[in-house]
Amino acid sequence: MATIMRPSSQHLARAVRLSLTATSRSVYRVPRISHFPQPLRSVPCSGARFYSSHPPQRPENDKDTGKDDEKKASEQKKDESSDKPREEGTPEKEKPLAPGFVRLSEEEIARLVKFTDIAPNSQRETVEMFLKAVRELGAPPELKELLEKQKNTGLSITDTMKAFRVITKVSDRLARAEMEQKEGKSTTNIFDSKAPGQEENRTKTQDQQPGGQAPKPNRDENSQKKQQGGKPGDKKPRVFELNDMLGWIVGTIIIYPFYKMIFPGESSREITWQELRKNFLDRGLVEKLVVLKDRVRVELNREATQAMYPDSVAANPNFYYYFSIGSVDAFERRLDEAQNELGIPSTERIPVSYASEGVFTSLLISFGPTILLTILLFSMLRRAGGGAGGSSGVFGFGKSKAKMFNQESAVKVKFADVAGMEEAKTEIMEFVSFLKAPEKFQKLGAKIPRGAILSGPPGTGKTLLAKATAGESEVPFFSVSGSEFVEMFVGVGASRVRDLFATARKNAPCIIFIDEIDAIGKARGDGQRFGGNDEREATLNQILTEMDGFNTSEQVVVLAGTNRPDILDKALMRPGRFDRHIHIDRPTMKGRQDIFRVHLAKIVTKEDMDHLTGRLAALTPGFAGADIANAVNEAALIAARANAESVTMAHFEAAIERVVGGLERKSLVLNPQEKKTVAYHEAGHAICGWYFQWADPLLKVSIIPRGQGALGYAQYLPTGDAYLMNTNQLMDRMAMTLGGRVSEELHFPTVTTGASDDFKKVTRMATTMVTEWGMSEKLGPLHFENRNDQFNKPFAESTAQTIDQEVRRIVDLAYKQCKDLLTEKKPEIGLVAEELLKKEMLTRDDLVRLLGPRPFPDKEEFSKYFDGTGGKGTHAPPPFPVENTDTPDEPSSPSPSIFKGL
Numbered sequence: 001m002a003t004i005m006r007p008s009s010q011h012l013a014r015a016v017r018l019s020l021t022a023t024s025r026s027v028y029r030v031p032r033i034s035h036f037p038q039p040l041r042s043v044p045c046s047g048a049r050f051y052s053s054h055p056p057q058r059p060e061n062d063k064d065t066g067k068d069d070e071k072k073a074s075e076q077k078k079d080e081s082s083d084k085p086r087e088e089g090t091p092e093k094e095k096p097l098a099p100g101f102v103r104l105s106e107e108e109i110a111r112l113v114k115f116t117d118i119a120p121n122s123q124r125e126t127v128e129m130f131l132k133a134v135r136e137l138g139a140p141p142e143l144k145e146l147l148e149k150q151k152n153t154g155l156s157i158t159d160t161m162k163a164f165r166v167i168t169k170v171s172d173r174l175a176r177a178e179m180e181q182k183e184g185k186s187t188t189n190i191f192d193s194k195a196p197g198q199e200e201n202r203t204k205t206q207d208q209q210p211g212g213q214a215p216k217p218n219r220d221e222n223s224q225k226k227q228q229g230g231k232p233g234d235k236k237p238r239v240f241e242l243n244d245m246l247g248w249i250v251g252t253i254i255i256y257p258f259y260k261m262i263f264p265g266e267s268s269r270e271i272t273w274q275e276l277r278k279n280f281l282d283r284g285l286v287e288k289l290v291v292l293k294d295r296v297r298v299e300l301n302r303e304a305t306q307a308m309y310p311d312s313v314a315a316n317p318n319f320y321y322y323f324s325i326g327s328v329d330a331f332e333r334r335l336d337e338a339q340n341e342l343g344i345p346s347t348e349r350i351p352v353s354y355a356s357e358g359v360f361t362s363l364l365i366s367f368g369p370t371i372l373l374t375i376l377l378f379s380m381l382r383r384a385g386g387g388a389g390g391s392s393g394v395f396g397f398g399k400s401k402a403k404m405f406n407q408e409s410a411v412k413v414k415f416a417d418v419a420g421m422e423e424a425k426t427e428i429m430e431f432v433s434f435l436k437a438p439e440k441f442q443k444l445g446a447k448i449p450r451g452a453i454l455s456g457p458p459g460t461g462k463t464l465l466a467k468a469t470a471g472e473s474e475v476p477f478f479s480v481s482g483s484e485f486v487e488m489f490v491g492v493g494a495s496r497v498r499d500l501f502a503t504a505r506k507n508a509p510c511i512i513f514i515d516e517i518d519a520i521g522k523a524r525g526d527g528q529r530f531g532g533n534d535e536r537e538a539t540l541n542q543i544l545t546e547m548d549g550f551n552t553s554e555q556v557v558v559l560a561g562t563n564r565p566d567i568l569d570k571a572l573m574r575p576g577r578f579d580r581h582i583h584i585d586r587p588t589m590k591g592r593q594d595i596f597r598v599h600l601a602k603i604v605t606k607e608d609m610d611h612l613t614g615r616l617a618a619l620t621p622g623f624a625g626a627d628i629a630n631a632v633n634e635a636a637l638i639a640a641r642a643n644a645e646s647v648t649m650a651h652f653e654a655a656i657e658r659v660v661g662g663l664e665r666k667s668l669v670l671n672p673q674e675k676k677t678v679a680y681h682e683a684g685h686a687i688c689g690w691y692f693q694w695a696d697p698l699l700k701v702s703i704i705p706r707g708q709g710a711l712g713y714a715q716y717l718p719t720g721d722a723y724l725m726n727t728n729q730l731m732d733r734m735a736m737t738l739g740g741r742v743s744e745e746l747h748f749p750t751v752t753t754g755a756s757d758d759f760k761k762v763t764r765m766a767t768t769m770v771t772e773w774g775m776s777e778k779l780g781p782l783h784f785e786n787r788n789d790q791f792n793k794p795f796a797e798s799t800a801q802t803i804d805q806e807v808r809r810i811v812d813l814a815y816k817q818c819k820d821l822l823t824e825k826k827p828e829i830g831l832v833a834e835e836l837l838k839k840e841m842l843t844r845d846d847l848v849r850l851l852g853p854r855p856f857p858d859k860e861e862f863s864k865y866f867d868g869t870g871g872k873g874t875h876a877p878p879p880f881p882v883e884n885t886d887t888p889d890e891p892s893s894p895s896p897s898i899f900k901g902l
């Protein structure tokens, strides 16, 4: 209740100022004229006013601004009326009014002055100029109405818009007046101008010279008009008016937030019945009560309220108090009692009216939540159903999410872009010829294969091959991932499969490619132990049915990609469904060379292509196509970072090292003792690699930390792509892997934790030798599968013990072999380790310098790309077999020996 009036008045003033400024900015700017009263020009040209070098003179009395309100209003009135004749030289009352304009009465002017009087000091000048303009030029009749309304009921939002219009009209009139002044017409005529639509005719006739010649427009004038956006000769000031309905709506929408900002929460306030009684009812200030459902709006007698509470917000014409009622009956009873107590005669009782909140509001309240929910649901369904093979819709859950590529959206990949898998390409080319010329097969009665499963380790180019098939056969290609059939709703997967195949049939001939088919094609019954997955099985069944449903003439080929062909349901693989099974392995040396060639074509390098691809292929055994693409790109990035003109061999090697070993971690600083340990550990590996006949030749050894916790590493190079390993090679490899720990034992009083990764590799190798490769005499040629997901071992406990003993025996043998060598070569380890500490990284050439040439001949390829001597070696170990899983935990060869910290 004790809210002070001042802040809201300031807000009101701000609103007036906002509307003034906004309107005047949209007005056509007129040229400045020296003889027109400064203040008047400022109203339509408030923008120009700020650039003026001679600010308008302020009336002296302005200094008093901000003092007592009443006093100031009357002073201003006096001041303005005395100013005007002084500046204009013509008394105001003698000026004729423009059509559609009316003169405000003294009382109205006083009210306008009072209304605008609450403007802050900074805006006083503008407001006064506006007042002066109204006084001299008159105002549209709406202003009278607004003033009347403001006096009685207060202004609404619509009235605010009306106020804008009034200001626009005044500005328009003023602008036109200035134009005419500029054209040299008498000041007494300036208000004779017609309405904007008639302006042109009038100006034309007036501009006619006695000789019938229109005077040439003044050059400066024209150029000024051009600057203002008007055409030369266009004399009609263009004023932005909110005339049309749309303008009003848009305007209201734009203005409303500002309005709310300016009057934050000041339009109403909730009070209690007691407050109402004490402060208003008992004092006779309540004029009317309006019952709105469960609230009552209190309409006060504004003048009486202002007199009683001059500083209160209650005197604001736009302000209402509300109070809540339990029921209308109770309210009426209470009001009667109160009026009886106050002794108000029945003829003078406070009128009570009953109003609804408005149709729109009540509709919004009752249907709002439903509408909101519907919109939400609608948008959710739209999103869920979006992109289903080009179809979407409100109920698009069951639609397939396959992306369709056709000749326009083009699968641009051709077989030439797929390198290093000649056999797979030949296999799949048959599908291409089937799609291109089916008659050739049909006339001989041949049934066309329905589909093919492309399997292989990640990144070997399965998707690429499928795309190339589509690209070559120039048919639409539907690509979908197995996981996209999986949804939380039952039946959605099967429905999507149906939709996919239906769409494909419509677009036949075409290719469907289902990537990661194992997501839905897992053998049924698997995983039943912990509850089956009916939804997945239903999806799989649907695929089986759809593939059976093709008739032989339907040219729809289904290709599917997977990393786990072993877990797929056998029904999928039977002839008549995915009849072909194409395995794509990691590329061979030649394959890698070809893949490098494909990817190197896209980057700038001046290296000799044959030597480059050969060397890079030799450096990257075990790399899949995706790794190669990544390494080439990485090399280009490294070269770009170094601002190199072209990508050189050094960049490629750095990139491969990064891909194999991980990111160099320069921030990891080891203390000297740790560094020494790492150096001797890695030197141990290097010496083993150098002096064991069947070990992989060493390529690089480094003590620069890389990747995840690797403090140093030694990189070996298995030459060529041999796919069999004998026990000699396995034993040498195991001994070499133990070289790090043995070297630590030989050179330091204690050992470290860094060899744990080596032990893991050695144990796995030995275990596989015993359980799978039949390399233990004691256990013989048996295969003992030991799957982690099995609770019981599929062999006897005594066999398990024998396996353990044999594994230990083999590792002990390897350990002894390693220790014997390293004890003998202790000085050489020292040499290599000290050099490592100095240079941090040693290459094969460094080792040749330190240890002399390796006592065993290298393989031809190795010598060609790394020695240049031409070797005669015959055997080379293949990459250590890795499990056929998505994430082989054993890195593919070259398997760097990594020294890991804790």
Ligand SMILES: Nc1ncnc2c1ncn2[C@@H]1O[C@H](COP(=O)(O)OP(=O)(O)OP(=O)(O)O)[C@@H](O)[C@H]1O
Binding pocket: 417, 418, 419, 420, 421, 456, 457, 458, 459, 460, 461, 462, 463, 464, 465, 515, 561, 562, 563, 595, 598, 624, 625, 626, 627, 629
């Ligand atoms: N034989 C290849 N020739 C050229 N580039 C290849 C080859 N194999 C793979 N790539 C590159 O590797 C990228 C990834 O290959 P792709 O997506 O076909 O592998 P994928 O076998 O489908 O892998 P995933 O099993 O993880 O789905 C290709 O875009 C291409 O740049």
